[in-house]
């Protein structure tokens with residue numbers, strides 16, 4: 001339980017932890033490289049620690065060389081070895097989905113993937129189906145974990161994603177590294193492309209056309225060095241708090257601004273936010289920049305289905321922004337939120353209602369009546385979901401009475417030092 005008191009404003013400059021999506025990929029791909037990969041700016045969190053444990057259990061060596069530097073001794077594309085125990089993916093959806101694609105290519109080895117209670121309720125048929133089509137041996141508990149995978153010789157396929165999911169896309173592309181020809185994924189709407197970028201950096205031939213990604217199976221992978229930018233999804237709660245609190249002035253350094261991830265910044269800007277993106281550069285094949293954020297009054301907007309993947313993890317924060325904006329807002333086409341660490345449509349609507357906001361859940365999103373003043377505050381439960389815990393904290397900062405967060409420790413799933421960072425920035 002953590003109480004987040006109201007703040008007057010947010011001031012200062014911080015760096016957020018390394019991007020979680022890119023950190024998972026660096027360790028998973030590093031594990032199947034030839035030779036050593038050095039990962040700088042690795043974002044340690046409960047989720048990424050599960051990935052490090054998983055590749056160690058499968059035979060790759062991971063040496064911690066500093067607070068956020070890892071040296072991975074890869075075993076080569078086909079060198080992973082089944083462990084005696086099942087692989088515990090804990091709460092990490094990205095780990096289980098991406099690793100499954102790699103394991104499908106470890107010919108005649110048998111693996112079992114498990115997860116915590118939340119991960120065990122999340123859909124796995126979305127990866128089991130394409131992997132089975134490629135010829136892998138896949139067994140799930142009616143579409144859920146535990147997942148048994150037997151690596152087999154794989155057929156290249158062309159796979160049209162039934163849901164806009166970077167995890168499913170990545171799973172198929174990673175399995176495609178082991179297939180007997182070119183594997184193509186067709187995606188209805190662009191989703192984060194970190195896997196494509198990192199595979200390219202590792203020497204894989206990846207062709208990208210609008211809505212279509214093709215990989216050619218390589219002889220070997222070699223990454224060398226990966227520099228992980230700050231996680232825009234961890235920056236997002238701070239960006240929102242600074243936007244909502246009058247007098248704020250916040251700088252965030254070295255944040256990843258990959259255009260497949262910046263939907264929340266674009267949406268806030270169209271609502272009137274004052275965010276500048278400067279010092280644009282490229283690091284490790286990913287766009288990076290510094291951000292500065294000042295307070296602004298917000299106006300309502302509508303989120304349409306095509307833009308959902310670009311801010312999927314930030315939609316809970318959007319709901320808070322909209323509830324403090326002028327006018328009525330809506331989110332459509334976000335039914336995927338029901339398949340996250342918890343049902344985020346239900347958790348956000350219940351949580352925000354409980355602190356005084358006017359929000360209603362719909363089948364595929366929210367309807368929100370904006371009231372441009374501080375919400376009352378009160379109690380919010382994280383439901384074990386890191387994004388809901390961080391939403392509750394921003395709510396506390398922007399509220400009249402503060403917010404008591406039940407299950408606040410969930411922030412460690414992606415951002416272990418989150419409460420210290422907000423304490424260091426908040427003026428009270």
Ligand code: S3P
Pocket residue numbers: 020021022094164165166167168170192312313336
């Ligand atoms: C992720 C993809 C998204 C996102 C998750 C991380 C990734 O999930 O919500 O937090 O690293 O590929 P989906 O692919 O299920 O949309």
